Amino acid sequence: MPALPRTLVDRIWDAHLVSAETAETPAVLYVDLHLIHEVTSPQAFAELRRRGITVRRPERTVATMDHAIPTRVGADGRRAQPEGAAAEQVRALERNCRDFGIELYGTGDDRQGIVHVIGPELGLTHPGTTIVCGDSHTSTHGAFGALAFGIGTSEVGHVLATQCLLQRKPKTFAVECGGRLREGVTAKDLILGLIARVGTGAATGHAIEYRGGAVSALSMEGRMTVCNMSIEAGARAGLVAPDETTYQFLSGRPFAPRGDAWDRAVERWRALPTDAEVRFDRSETLDASSLEPMITWGTSPGMGVPVRAPVPAPDGDAGREKALRYMGLEPGKPLLGRPIDVVFIGSCTNSRLSDLREAARVLRGRKVAPGVTVLVVPGSQRIKKDAEAEGLDRVFREAGAEWRESGCSMCLAMNDDRLRPGQYAVSTSNRNFEGRQGPGGRTFLASPLTAAAAAVTGKITDARELLS
Amino acid sequence: MKPLREIRSRTLVLPVENVDTDQIIPARFLVTTSRDGLEPGLFADWRLDAAGRPRPDFALNSPDAEGARVLVAGRNFGCGSSREHAVWALQAGGFEAVISTAFADIFRANALKNGLVPVVVDESLHARLVEAAGTEVTIDVDACAIAFGGARAAFPLEPFARHCLLNGQDELAFLLAREEKIAAFEAAAGPAPWRSS
Numbered sequence: 001m002p003a004l005p006r007t008l009v010d011r012i013w014d015a016h017l018v019s020a021e022t023a024e025t026p027a028v029l030y031v032d033l034h035l036i037h038e039v040t041s042p043q044a045f046a047e048l049r050r051r052g053i054t055v056r057r058p059e060r061t062v063a064t065m066d067h068a069i070p071t072r073v074g075a076d077g078r079r080a081q082p083e084g085a086a087a088e089q090v091r092a093l094e095r096n097c098r099d100f101g102i103e104l105y106g107t108g109d110d111r112q113g114i115v116h117v118i119g120p121e122l123g124l125t126h127p128g129t130t131i132v133c134g135d136s137h138t139s140t141h142g143a144f145g146a147l148a149f150g151i152g153t154s155e156v157g158h159v160l161a162t163q164c165l166l167q168r169k170p171k172t173f174a175v176e177c178g179g180r181l182r183e184g185v186t187a188k189d190l191i192l193g194l195i196a197r198v199g200t201g202a203a204t205g206h207a208i209e210y211r212g213g214a215v216s217a218l219s220m221e222g223r224m225t226v227c228n229m230s231i232e233a234g235a236r237a238g239l240v241a242p243d244e245t246t247y248q249f250l251s252g253r254p255f256a257p258r259g260d261a262w263d264r265a266v267e268r269w270r271a272l273p274t275d276a277e278v279r280f281d282r283s284e285t286l287d288a289s290s291l292e293p294m295i296t297w298g299t300s301p302g303m304g305v306p307v308r309a310p311v312p313a314p315d316g317d318a319g320r321e322k323a324l325r326y327m328g329l330e331p332g333k334p335l336l337g338r339p340i341d342v343v344f345i346g347s348c349t350n351s352r353l354s355d356l357r358e359a360a361r362v363l364r365g366r367k368v369a370p371g372v373t374v375l376v377v378p379g380s381q382r383i384k385k386d387a388e389a390e391g392l393d394r395v396f397r398e399a400g401a402e403w404r405e406s407g408c409s410m411c412l413a414m415n416d417d418r419l420r421p422g423q424y425a426v427s428t429s430n431r432n433f434e435g436r437q438g439p440g441g442r443t444f445l446a447s448p449l450t451a452a453a454a455a456v457t458g459k460i461t462d463a464r465e466l467l468s
Numbered sequence: 469m470k471p472l473r474e475i476r477s478r479t480l481v482l483p484v485e486n487v488d489t490d491q492i493i494p495a496r497f498l499v500t501t502s503r504d505g506l507e508p509g510l511f512a513d514w515r516l517d518a519a520g521r522p523r524p525d526f527a528l529n530s531p532d533a534e535g536a537r538v539l540v541a542g543r544n545f546g547c548g549s550s551r552e553h554a555v556w557a558l559q560a561g562g563f564e565a566v567i568s569t570a571f572a573d574i575f576r577a578n579a580l581k582n583g584l585v586p587v588v589v590d591e592s593l594h595a596r597l598v599e600a601a602g603t604e605v606t607i608d609v610d611a612c613a614i615a616f617g618g619a620r621a622a623f624p625l626e627p628f629a630r631h632c633l634l635n636g637q638d639e640l641a642f643l644l645a646r647e648e649k650i651a652a653f654e655a656a657a658g659p660a661p662w663r664s665s
Contacts, residue, residue: 018646018649018650018653019646019649023627024627024628024631025627025628026626026628028643028646028649028650030650030653030654030657032660032661033660033662039498039499040550040551040552042501042502043501043502043503043552046501046502047640051640053644056650057654057660059659059660060660067495067498068498068499084499085499085500085501086499088501089499089500089501092501123662124662126661126662129661134550134552135549135550136548136549136550136574150550150574151550151574151577152550152551152552152555152574152577152578152581153503153552153553153578154552154578154581154582154639154640155577155581157640158639158640158643161640161643161644162640162643162644162646162647162650163650163654164643164646164650165643166628166639166642166643168626200486200544200547201486201543201544201547201570201572204544204570204571204572204573205573231548231574234544234547234572234573236573236574255662256662257661257662265661300486300488318483318484318485319484319485319486319542322484412490412495412549413495413496414495414496414498414499421518431488431490431548431549433488433490433491433548434490434491434513435490435491435494435513436490436495439494439513439518440513440518
């Protein structure tokens with residue numbers, strides 16, 4: 001009898017089953033790589049200490065600091081120190097990593113960065129592995145064909161103690177992206193376009209597999225941007241099958257296999273992609289060729305429209321009416337030309353070198369509009385150094401933007417990088433929820449190109465008008 | 469986790485869809501190493517205005533909120549960030565169950581690990597609960613049923629989640645008891661992939 005056709009998720013799932021699920025109990029799923037940061041881990045370590053248990057596989061957990069730390073540069077030219085409770089979180093992480101033997105890339109380490117940026121950058125993110133982190137954007141790592149998903153702090157404790165999680169297998173959701181993105185249309189526009197179409201809860205209970213020519217044509221950075229926002233469609237995980245682009249990105253990175261081990265790994269990875277005959281639980285198609293640069297107008301990532309479109313009518317929907325009131329927007333009016341106060345270029349969605357290059361394409365030789373504050377926050381120390389080696393920091397500084405230290409920054413406003421009440425921001429991050437970037441702040445989500453264009457004109461702009 | 473068989477309480481209705489965890493507890497309240505003391509963060513920016521005064525039109529500030537331990541909210545409750553602080557803050561605010569037509573995956577998992585019961589009902593029952601705001605409901609965990617005003621309906625609850633709630637079973641203890649199987653898996657799988665080179 002021929003074997004049943006399997007998906008990429010099936011293959012990863014089956015290979016990590018300590019015990020299979022039954023009607024009564026979830027599966028015990030083995031976790032290859034556990035990433036932790038200062039905000040969602042302290043209570044998990046406290047629970048371990050309370051129970052007198054230890055970390056089962058410290059070599060499978062890697063820690064960094066990203067959420068609460070300052071990205072400001074002090075008068076001494078170095079990163080400002082965290083204060084108060086944030087300093088306490090940093091000290092707790094240092095203590096926990098020291099006591100339990102976990103590798104920590106803290107501030108001051110040249111491997112520090114946003115947790116979902118450094119995993120791939122260091123070559124820790126491998127195809128076919130299971131990866132978890134106490135952060136919903138763990139789906140980013142799915143770009144490498146890994147089953148990667150966000151967990152809560154209780155689950156962080158489960159992984160520390162047992163290297164396992166109790167899980168039900170997610171259903172499968174295929175997103176077929178045909179065609180090719182046009183000039184000035186990016187991976188960010190693709191994912192915003194998808195979420196605008198299917199809605200924020202559409203993929204709840206599912207893992208998304210992004211497929212088709214438009215996905216294959218994306219760089220690894222682009223694939224990470226797409227997979228990153230899977231959670232904004234409700235999916236804990238979003239994956240792309242590994243291919244030559246994946247292997248090229250990984251090859252030679254610090255934690256990538258070398259020599260014979262590399263060849264054996266690639267051979268294993270080549271067997272991962274979904275079989276042709278598979279039927280997914282749900283599927284959607286998206287024609288990348290017809291996509292325009294996207295921007296959100298509301299307070300949910302699914303409230304997105306092409307940047308040249310007018311503000312949509314609420315059509316009696318209470319949620320959309322509430323969002324329009326919060327955003328101070330009128331249906332039928334154009335978004336183009338709306339004045340903005342702040343531009344944020346960064347986050348685990350769009351803080352990689354290619355994102356900074358895109359922003360620099362627009363900002364090179366231009367000036368930030370008067371009265372507009374622009375933060376450019378690289379995703380990691382490595383990206384910061386690489387960007388500086390190319391002179392991108394000079395492009396940003398000469399334009400009048402602030403060039404910061406790496407971290408999550410204004411994506412979630414846990415440190416002092418915050419919008420003031422009422423301010424409008426064009427942001428390359430992932431969430432436009434009410435107050436996400438600071439209480440009362442109002443967020444338009446967009447690509448680095450669109451964000452940089454808004455920085456130059458001081459209003460919502462179609463970046464294609466500024467690209468030569 | 470304490471065993472939980474039944475919740476009986478008046479409801480508090482928050483008729484909003486897509487309530488994300490940034491609303492349940494804004495990120496600035498996550499700058500802590502404790503899971504206690506999160507109540508001031510609960511719906512902080514919906515409860516209070518910029519000057520820290522209660523917003524009179526917000527459900528949690530209404531007299532009905534007093535003593536209500538069951539929150540009724542719109543579709544896709546708990547979307548967004550994975551912060552378990554959202555569950556801890558709701559519990560600190562006295563809530564023992566949330567009723568919605570759909571929950572986000574991570575929030576639901578976090579809720580069950582802490583004994584906050586996510587009750588999924590269909591649109592028509594949800595509409596009746598919204599209509600009958602403040603009504604007394606009984607959530608029977610054992611029978612997976614919700615009853616109010618003469619109506620009774622089943623709600624879906626994973627057998628394992630039900631078992632954990634009823635017995636106060638903690639998932640970590642359950643996992644720790646699988647040590648032998650985990651060790652066998654590790655022996656067969658070999659060392660961490662990035663250390664094998």
